[in-house]
Amino acid sequence: MKTRFLRALISVAIGFAATSAFAGEVQVAVAANFTAPVQAIAADFEKDTGNKVLASFGATGQFYAQIKNGAPFEVFLAADDTTPAKLEKEGMTVAGSRFTYATGALALWSAKDGYVDDKGEVLKKNQFTHIAIANPKAAPYGLAGYQTLDKLGLTDAIKPKVVEGQNISQTQQFVATGNAELGFVALSQIYKNGKITSGSAWLVPADLHDPIKQDVVILNKGKDNPVAKQFEDYLKGPKAAEIIKSFGYQL
Known part of the structure; x- marks a missing residue:
């Protein structure tokens, strides 16, 4: 009995260690208007993948300045489409990663x-x-x-x-x-x-007013982090879409 119990404990410990070893995280800069939706999306993302979203919230223009100055963000959810496009032109983003995740x-x-x-x-x-x-x-x-x-x-x-x-x-x-x-x-x-x-x-x-198209982009600091791409792909999925629409955005 003892042997079986010990084996079970070891099996659980190994499983936990494996999960911890493979769990990852991504640093995300998020426009303040998208605070509540991204918190809900991040919770689902963690449940579904085991990976964490470490989100910072603020103004798009302020994030632009921080990214230019070397801030450690890997993904940027802006409140417009012009700022991510500007970063893209300046060679600070992963090619082909920009898309509109919501229209506000x-x-x-x-x-x-x-x-x-x-x-x-x-x-x-x-x-x-x-x-x-x-x-x-x-x-x-x-x-x-x-x-x-x-x-x-x-x-x-x-x-x-x-x-x-x-x-x-x-x-x-x-x-x-x-x-x-x-x-x-x-x-x-x-x-x-x-x-x-x-x-x-x-x-x-x-x-x-001008359309408020909100674009997301993977920044160069996230190019070698698979969780960055995984999270961006998750934004295109049905669970994220349902949350985004529930807050009054269009897709």
Whole structure:
């Protein structure tokens, strides 16, 4: 009996050691708007493959600067398609690895119920004190917010009331904490499974700003890491697609 028990223990230990030996990880830079989706995708990825995603979140423009300065990221999920394309031109990415993993949507949001109407008329009324918009040089959703104001002819009237977030997460926080009555955010930050999760919002029509195509690319630091390619391929799969769509993105 003892011998059998010892053999079983050794077998379990060997299996555990083998799993640990083959488990890998990948360093991923993720645009702040995609925080919740990638956390859910990473959890499924780890369950399905045993490999881990070590994600850092921030503004696309800031990540670009960090990558140029040698940051250890292996995969980059941007909030636009121009930044990964720029890195590709500069020879900092694995050839053929870039593709659009999601197309984002912009929302005008307030943490207060009923504050933002479903046509965005609250902007024209201009009775608020502050509106939050992400830095357009660093955050594509911030650029889309300013483009929306331009298209509506409201930039001059509203610009003095703008408080700028360094990224889209900080912008949402300005609104959530009441430092701004409303703000332009990524729909994914306030949307789950077909509905707005809190407050009130206007889904900004896509023709009021440039398309927010979000590209992923494997960086040169990830070219010899098989987990980088495995994770990028996972983004194209059905489980990831279901999660991405549940947060209001289009594929």
